[in-house]
Amino acid sequence: MTINIAIFGYGNLGKGVEAAVVKQPDMKLAGIFTRRDPKTISPLSEGVNVYHESDLEKMKDAIDVLVLCGGSATDLPEQTPRWAGVFNVIDSFDTHANIPKHFAAVDAAAKSAGKTAIISCGWDPGMFSLNRVYANAILPDGADYTFWGKGVSQGHSDAIRRIEGVVDARQYTIPVAEAVDSVRAGKMPELTTRQKHTRECFVVAAEGADQNAIEDAIVNMPNYFADYDTTVHFIDQETMDRDHSGLPHGGMVIRSGKTGLQNEHNHIIEYKLTLDSNPEFTGSVLIACARAAFRMNQNGDVGCKTILDIPPAMLSSDSPEFLREHML
Amino acid sequence: MTINIAIFGYGNLGKGVEAAVVKQPDMKLAGIFTRRDPKTISPLSEGVNVYHESDLEKMKDAIDVLVLCGGSATDLPEQTPRWAGVFNVIDSFDTHANIPKHFAAVDAAAKSAGKTAIISCGWDPGMFSLNRVYANAILPDGADYTFWGKGVSQGHSDAIRRIEGVVDARQYTIPVAEAVDSVRAGKMPELTTRQKHTRECFVVAAEGADQNAIEDAIVNMPNYFADYDTTVHFIDQETMDRDHSGLPHGGMVIRSGKTGLQNEHNHIIEYKLTLDSNPEFTGSVLIACARAAFRMNQNGDVGCKTILDIPPAMLSSDSPEFLREHML
Numbered sequence: 118m119t120i121n122i123a124i125f126g127y128g129n130l131g132k133g134v135e136a137a138v139v140k141q142p143d144m145k146l147a148g149i150f151t152r153r154d155p156k157t158i159s160p161l162s163e164g165v166n167v168y169h170e171s172d173l174e175k176m177k178d179a180i181d182v183l184v185l186c187g188g189s190a191t192d193l194p195e196q197t198p199r200w201a202g203v204f205n206v207i208d209s210f211d212t213h214a215n216i217p218k219h220f221a222a223v224d225a226a227a228k229s230a231g232k233t234a235i236i237s238c239g240w241d242p243g244m245f246s247l248n249r250v251y252a253n254a255i256l257p258d259g260a261d262y263t264f265w266g267k268g269v270s271q272g273h274s275d276a277i278r279r280i281e282g283v284v285d286a287r288q289y290t291i292p293v294a295e296a297v298d299s300v301r302a303g304k305m306p307e308l309t310t311r312q313k314h315t316r317e318c319f320v321v322a323a324e325g326a327d328q329n330a331i332e333d334a335i336v337n338m339p340n341y342f343a344d345y346d347t348t349v350h351f352i353d354q355e356t357m358d359r360d361h362s363g364l365p366h367g368g369m370v371i372r373s374g375k376t377g378l379q380n381e382h383n384h385i386i387e388y389k390l391t392l393d394s395n396p397e398f399t400g401s402v403l404i405a406c407a408r409a410a411f412r413m414n415q416n417g418d419v420g421c422k423t424i425l426d427i428p429p430a431m432l433s434s435d436s437p438e439f440l441r442e443h444m445l
Numbered sequence: 446m447t448i449n450i451a452i453f454g455y456g457n458l459g460k461g462v463e464a465a466v467v468k469q470p471d472m473k474l475a476g477i478f479t480r481r482d483p484k485t486i487s488p489l490s491e492g493v494n495v496y497h498e499s500d501l502e503k504m505k506d507a508i509d510v511l512v513l514c515g516g517s518a519t520d521l522p523e524q525t526p527r528w529a530g531v532f533n534v535i536d537s538f539d540t541h542a543n544i545p546k547h548f549a550a551v552d553a554a555a556k557s558a559g560k561t562a563i564i565s566c567g568w569d570p571g572m573f574s575l576n577r578v579y580a581n582a583i584l585p586d587g588a589d590y591t592f593w594g595k596g597v598s599q600g601h602s603d604a605i606r607r608i609e610g611v612v613d614a615r616q617y618t619i620p621v622a623e624a625v626d627s628v629r630a631g632k633m634p635e636l637t638t639r640q641k642h643t644r645e646c647f648v649v650a651a652e653g654a655d656q657n658a659i660e661d662a663i664v665n666m667p668n669y670f671a672d673y674d675t676t677v678h679f680i681d682q683e684t685m686d687r688d689h690s691g692l693p694h695g696g697m698v699i700r701s702g703k704t705g706l707q708n709e710h711n712h713i714i715e716y717k718l719t720l721d722s723n724p725e726f727t728g729s730v731l732i733a734c735a736r737a738a739f740r741m742n743q744n745g746d747v748g749c750k751t752i753l754d755i756p757p758a759m760l761s762s763d764s765p766e767f768l769r770e771h772m773l
Contacts, residue, residue, distance in 0.1 A: 136705050140585045161706050217770050237773055244579070246773040247757055248716075251572070253772070254733040254760035255726070257468045301719070376729055377464050378489050382721035384729075388576075389717065391629070393710035398583070401704055401712075405582040425758040425768055429575055432582035440753055442545050444581070445565055445574040 120411050121147040121179060122404065123204075125170070125196070126186035127158055129364065130209065133400025134184050135161055141404060143434050147180050173200070180204055182407040186400075194219060201227040201234040201421070205410045207403050209239040216242070224421035233414035234421045238406040239399040240390055241265070245370045247424050248388035252372035256384060259374025262300045264292035264313060268366025268395065276341045277318055280334045282326030285354060287361040289317045292369070300371050303383040316347040319361055321354050366395040405432040448739050449475040449507060450732065451532075453498070453524070454514035455486055457692065458537065461728025462512050463489055469732060471762045475508050501528070508532055510735040514728075522547060529555040529562040529749070533738045535731050537567040544570070552749035561742035562749045566734040567727040568718055569593070573698045575752050576716035580700035584712060587702025590628045592620035592641060596694025596723065604669045605646055608662045610654030613682060615689040617645045625697065631711040633701050644675040647689055649682050694723040733760040 122138050124131045127149050138146045139162060148166045151158055155167040168176070173183075183204040185196050189212045197208045201223050210219050216237055227234040237243065241263070249261055270290050277286035296313050299306045306312075318335055322328055332349045336342055352360075367390040376382045392398045406424060409431040413422065430437050435444075450466050452459045455477050466474045467490060476494045479486055483495040496504070501511075511532040513524050517540045525536045529551050538547050544565055555562040565571065569591070577589055598618050605614035624641050627634045634640075646663055650656055656679055664675045680688075695718040704710045720726045734752060737759040741750065758765050763772075 133704075139706065140704065142585070213773065216773055217766070220769060242773045244583075244714075247579075249772045250757050250761055250768055251575075254736075254757075254762070255572075255729045257470070257762070303719075376461075376468065376722060376725040378467065382725050384721060384726050385717075385719040386572075387715075387717040387719075389713075389715040391631075391713040391715075393712060394704060397704040397710050398712050401583045408582075423769060423773055425765070425773065426756050428754045428756050429578050429582075430753040433578055434582070434585070437753070438545070440578055441548060441751060444577045445541070445544055445570045445751055445753065 118143060120144045120408060121181045122407055123147045123150060123173075123176070123180040123183045124186055125150045125173070125183055125200070126192065127151050127160075127167075128186065129396040130400060130403075131186035132161055133394065133396035133398070134186060134403055135165070135400070136397050137401040137404040140401070141408075141434060143408070144404065148176065174203060177203060181411050182207060184208075184403055184407055194222070197234065197236060198222040198226040201232055202230045203232070205232050205407075205414050206234045207238055207407050207410055208234075208236050209243070209399055209403060210237045211239060211242055213242065220421050220423070228420045231419050233410045233419050235406045235410050235423065235427070236421060237423055238403050240392075240402060241368070243399075243402050243424055244390070245368070245388070248370045248386075249372070250425055252370070252374070252386040256372055256374025256376070256386065258376075258380070259372050259384075260305045262308070262371040262373070263368065264297055264371075265368040266290035266292050266314065266366065268368070268392070269361075269364050271364070273316065273318075273341055276338060277320060277335055280331055282323050282331050283320055284323050285321040285357050287319045287357065289319075291315045291317060297369065297371075300373060301385060301387070303373050303385060305373050310344045311346060314345060316342055316345045318347065318349045319352050319357060320349060321357050322351055363393065364395045365393055367391045408432060408434065446471060448472045448736060449509045450735055451475045451478060451501075451504070451508040451511045452514055453478045453501070453511055453528070454520065455479050455488075455495075456514065457724040458728060459514035460489055461722065461724035461726070462514060462731055463493070463728070464725050465729040465732040468729070469736075469762060471736070472732065476504065502531060505531060509739050510535060512536075512731055512735055522550070525562065525564060526550040526554040529560055530558045531560070533560050533735075533742050534562045535566055535735045535738055536562075536564050537571070537727055537731060538565045539567065539570055541570065548749050548751070556748045559747050561738045561747050563734045563738050563751065563755070564749060565751055566731050568720075568730060569696070571727075571730050571752055572718070573696070573716070576698045576714075577700070578753055580698070580702070580714040584700055584702025584704070584714065586704075586708070587700050587712075588633045590636070590699040590701070591696065592625055592699075593696040594618035594620050594642065594694065596696070596720070597689075597692050599692070601644065601646075601669055604666060605648060605663055608659055610651050610659050611648055612651050613649040613685050615647045615685065617647075619643045619645060620696070625699075628699050628701060629713060629715065631701050631713055638672045639674060642673060644670055644673045646675065646677045647680050647685060648677060649685050650679055691721065692723045693721055695719045736760060736762065
């Protein structure tokens with residue numbers, strides 16, 4: 118049984134999904150779909166066809182799961198409900214506050230079409246969410262901590278690039294080691310935003326630009342930097358391209374909880390990701406979820422789901438018998 | 446809605462389950478059942494009734510889920526299929542090689558009674574298994590590593606106690622730091638048994654016993670110690686009672702995997718437990734699984750399951766809507 122995957126949207130995440138499909142024994146890439154002119158796109162892998170968005174509906178029978186790789190701000194709120202009415206779909210919708218609204222819209226569309234949709238797949242939301250839920254269910258009396266990094270925040274890098282006189286920028290989010298140590302030691306500290314993460318920025322300034330003014334604009338930027346200790350390094354474009362072209366990321370979800378009738382025992386559950394490529398890892402999670410969407414749909418389990426609704430064995434290419442014998 | 450939990454078997458694990466029930470907002474302890482004389486048992490918590498095993502069947506309507514806290518060697522292979530024919534049941538069966546056989550026996554009993562059973566709950570098998578399955582589904586091209594400890598191995602402690610001249614013993618399993626570092630650095634080392642763990646033993650010898658003979662018997666014991674670097678410390682009973690009375694444990698499941706069309710990116714997924722009390726943590730996992738068994742049974746999902754079959758949201762006392770809004 119081969120699962121035919123289609124990708125809609127060919128940016129960093131779409132490429133990550135493409136790379137992930139290659140690693141899965143039971144999947145094939147049925148095509149890449151784009152809103153751009155298909156001729157302008159060269160897939161990373163050989164023998165993959167690129168189609169215009171307008172061909173999607175025609176290829177209904179050739180696609181088992183459509184993986185939506187657009188952005189959460191404007192693409193997915195429109196695309197996921199639209200295409201859940203035609204295909205089993207997966208997305209990585211990550212605007213946490215709008216998940217209930219997005220879920221409702223996708224659920225209605227998927228149910229009326231008899232399709233299965235899984236939203237907000239990735240690592241946060243996604244694997245981190247999953248670990249928060251497991252750890253809270255096991256240790257109801259405790260505290261949750263999420264640390265991100267060290268890794269590139271694309272949103273923060275973009276925010277710096279919008280400052281006048283900035284040619285290029287990369288921002289790393291870094292967990293504060295003392296905070297992590299204190300959590301791991303079971304001290305359950307109360308941590309402010311500033312105590313949890315620092316921000317490190319690498320900036321290429323335009324010739325003649327006022328570097329002091331740029332640095333001021335960065336460190337005082339509300340929401341993005343003002344609540345953090347931020348350091349700014351000015352570098353040249355060559356150094357940027359050589360040392361900062363990757364998209365590493367990662368982080369930790371830690372729950373510290375008490376058991377015992379006198380709360381005499383403490384337990385630490387930690388889930389940690391160290392990722393060389395954020396989009397390729399996210400794409401890998403999406404693709405495992407695509408398998409589950411396909412199977413749940415075959416079982417008649419339609420509507421909108423999240424990773425919290427998926428029996429873990431459904432994500433695996435191995436059979437339940439194999440998993441019990443070799444992984445349990 | 447309150448879920449009525451009963452405990453069968455009141456050793457370390459039974460006490461751990463008792464402590465875990467107290468922390469859950471939607472659960473009540475319906476009773477502790479034992480093969481011993483109930484009068485000899487004093488529960489840790491107040492207002493809990495202790496009954497003889499022979500009363501179990503009579504209390505059918507007062508119990509939603511029965512948590513079996515016996516041993517995997519002889520108790521559970523007999524008890525879990527037996528009681529899955531009467532109750533929804535949970536066990537922590539941990540003889541990995543016999544899981545398929547145990548599963549089949551429990552599945553047949555539960556299905557014919559219309560009950561739901563979840564076997565092999567705990568942390569290994571259990572949470573560690575879950576993390577192996579998730580990590581393999583996401584990163585099919587990679588290697589798995591499991592490290593145990595630092596923690597007390599009760600099986601190894603018991604093995605030492607059976608040596609002539611030994612009054613008391615405690616054995617700690619300790620991961621080798623260099624091996625863990627190498628795995629975390631993405632080096633995907635091939636590790637022998639000796640390279641992964643060391644074993645540290647604390648022994649109280651009988652007066653006049655030959656300590657050299659005891660040490661020789663430990664370090665050369667096949668299966669248990671011969672393949673490891675083992676250190677033995679002789680201490681007095683007072684020191685044992687003061688410094689080694691706890692049952693801490695833990696460990697790590699790490700998967701190191703590649704993505705990218707040229708395998709150019711590496712990713713590390715690590716799940717780590719640091720537990721002050723092995724039985725209380727195991728009991729906490731069992732109790733979260735008990736909630737899922739109850740709900741799955743209400744949904745008509747009968748037969749034998751493992752944690753790999755449970756939609757994560759079913760383990761939580763919170764509603765799916767709450768989880769999507771606050772944990773995703």
